[in-house]
Amino acid sequence: MNRVLVIGLDSAPPSTIFDKYLDEMPNLAEIVEQSIRGPLRSCHPPITVPAWAVMATGLTPGELGMYGFRHRQKGSYQENYLVTSRNFNAKAVWDFIAVGGRKSLIVGFPPSYPPLTVEGWLISDFHTPSDAKNYTYPPWLRIEVERIAGRYIHDVEFRVEDRKPLMRELKEMTQQHLKVVEKLALTKKWDLLWYVEIGLDRLHHAFWKFFDENHPKHVEEDEFSDFVREYYKMLDEGIGRLRAAAPDAHTLIVSDHGAKAMEGVFVINEWLADNGYLAFEEKPESQTPFNKAKVRWDKTRAWGWGGYYARLFVNVRGREPQGIVDPEDVDSLLMEISDDLRKVKTPAGKSMGVEIYKPSDLYPEVRGDPPDAILYFGNLSWRSAETVGHGNWFLEENDTGPDDAVHDWDGIYLLYDPDGRIEPREERRDIYDVAPTILRIFGSEVEGMKGRPLIGGE
Template identity: 50%
Template sequence: MSRRVIVVGLDSAPPELLFGRMLEHMPNLRAMVEAGLHGPLRSCDPPITVPAWQVMSTSASPGRLGLYGFRHRKGHSYAEAWTPNSYSVRLPRIWDVLARHGKRSCLIGVPPAYPPKPLKGWSVSCFLTPPNAERYTHPADLRREIEGLVGEYLFDVKFRVEDRETLREKLFEMTEKRFDVVRHLATTKPWDFFMLVEIGVDRLGHAFWKFFDPGHPRYVPNNPYERVADEYYRLIDRRLGELLELLDDAVFLVVSDHGSKAMRGAFCINEWLIERGYLKLDQAPEGAVALDGASVDWDNTRAWGWGGYYARIFLNLEGREPRGVIPGGRYEEAREELAEELRTIKRPDGERMRVAVFRPEELYPAALGNPPDLMVYFDDLDWRSAGTVGHGGLYLSENDTGPDDSVHSMDGIFVLYDPTRRYARRVEGASILDVAPTVLELMGVPAPGGMEGHPVGLLGKQEVPPRSHGNEVRPTKPAQRSV
């Protein structure tokens, strides 16, 4: 039987919080957890907003999508880069498959969604929408409808700032407006599939984690923002409750693209490569600068890295890079030598870091586009990668791109709630690749060939008794893969 399905995406929502201490502040989510299926949702490698939401929407790994983060190297250039947009994804997404079966979709903020592409239904762009964009909806006149409802629509907030008070106000305003639009479209448009992504959950973590988590290395007791996470998640739960009441015929999936946790610091990957003789500068910079702004001696450089939640390492290969120095016949040997050295990196206290080094072709069925030669996670992603140089050391207590309190983690959340059925159980081993096949199964539409995931088991259905409150549930974490 075909059902209407709504996917509520909470960017960066971690199971440790939502199935733990926050559940007491979220009675609607708690009722969904108790009556439905729930558990951790394993993200993709890397666990980054782009590509993760498209991995979820296509059931295809980042390698097949050719998406490895927010920005990508252009060809084999040393400095040029490009940012994914809505036309970067060429594999069919959930809504593309549904359109072939005559079903209509409504999408709000599913990145990358700019510029808006035609679809069978309605869409509103995402946080990647540039300032003052004239067109951010499909169809185009939907913009007037939205602005008539909420005024200026907020796609994102500036979150790497010191002014937390203004940020807090804009964060709550953005999320309230987003859910006003969700409510309006969900109750006025004839949709079969609805999907929204709230980026504010991610921004909350980056801007306020050290204020609400006593385990954060820079936590200060009795600070003015100690309850901000409780307040924000109550807002999310209140708006979720409204949708539950209004859409009592729909199956709900509440999911996140990855988790988040306290940031321990940033490891200066290019400073380390300089120390080890892999990266050569003509002269040391005066203060911290991006590698693009430094004077790099490419004729004597063997490798360099990009910053972010993980390090992307590129080898300067002869015949591939414009001024490559590593002979092509030594590529695999050079890559393995560097990988072994990376695994010896230590923390500031002298203890060895847990460094996971990945080769893209070993992670994915295919590694298309412009993949790095090596992908590196520092200390289970507790440490960011800092790509800037000129710090005079390997470790930073803060992000090198601005104030930031959190990093991404591998496990997001998965909750499936059907108002006509009772599952009342926890699921283990669900993957971000499984969401699209699960939606299609619920909607009675066959999944196309090539999807890498499988429907999450929907056995053990019973009629739903009245909602009740239960105990907190704390998920376990699957083992980290490494090369």
């Protein structure tokens, strides 16, 4: 029976995996030479949640009802909730293969906390609280994990000014993850092993400006740039050990989205306020979280959220407590905002390159609690800030802590067949192609998935 080893490298872009650090990664380089590989286009929006869930289900974020890490609570201006495994209700590839009696080992897949129930074994993702006692399925797996590696580290704080302790923490966390996955890979009788390493994403956000000479805020710091190189080498050694633990398995290395240098930050709510869409009782004069600002909701037509993309909400009459925009006027208001945003110039006098989409434009079905619009600035190069009180539409630094990188559309994929039945080639593919590819390897097909398999029925 075929087995599949999926190694998920969160935020890995073609620029580092296929170019900058490939010479430092002999195990990966060997796979590159023998695999189908190339850029993997992410989903709308290209965010960890929902992208991994998209990859595992073949469904769009709209069908999943996932639009980011947090969603707005219906009927509220300020309340929101974190997207967790409780919001992950669609069938994933491990559910489909379980029907045939196959078992899966899932480690770090987002969102999987509280622990998803699977036919097999699971360690939950980076959103797991650091003091959580229940982070595995079955629950007793935690005892085994901690016998292998001690207290399990799900994530690190990466938006910090002092990056030196972060180097140690990232290394310790990733080495622990690799040790646990390798041990479980050797001792469990699995058919699908899907492991996601969040450490690479944290590395990129914290250290990108130190190794990217083209970063607008590039800093020459050998200690940090050397650490990035060593981290990639450490990942590669781990990839080699995982492949050795499952030499008979198809190996699929994937990332949910890419990464690139952050140009700066666009302060969406400052702009909305200055252009008459958002009103304050008293406008803050220093940086203030938006949920702490005194908003005149009876005079506000729209407001926004920050992040690697912006979410826009319309104050709709009959939907919001103090809604003032008639439902039939929502589309025209979004068009007005879009037209006004497209006139905005960056501090360098260039067009910001605004893209604005309604969820219904992007997805065949829109479930859950979507924003009224999804906005991208500068082809994702500009992050969105939700805070107010800056007195400026643009910031050089992230408003919620140091951050050197933003997300990019293209992640990566490599598919290796241990029996040599795949013709090595480079090919651009789509995140929706991953789930049907895994099922094809297992000899299964599922109707309704958007993508197409990377391989034939061999």
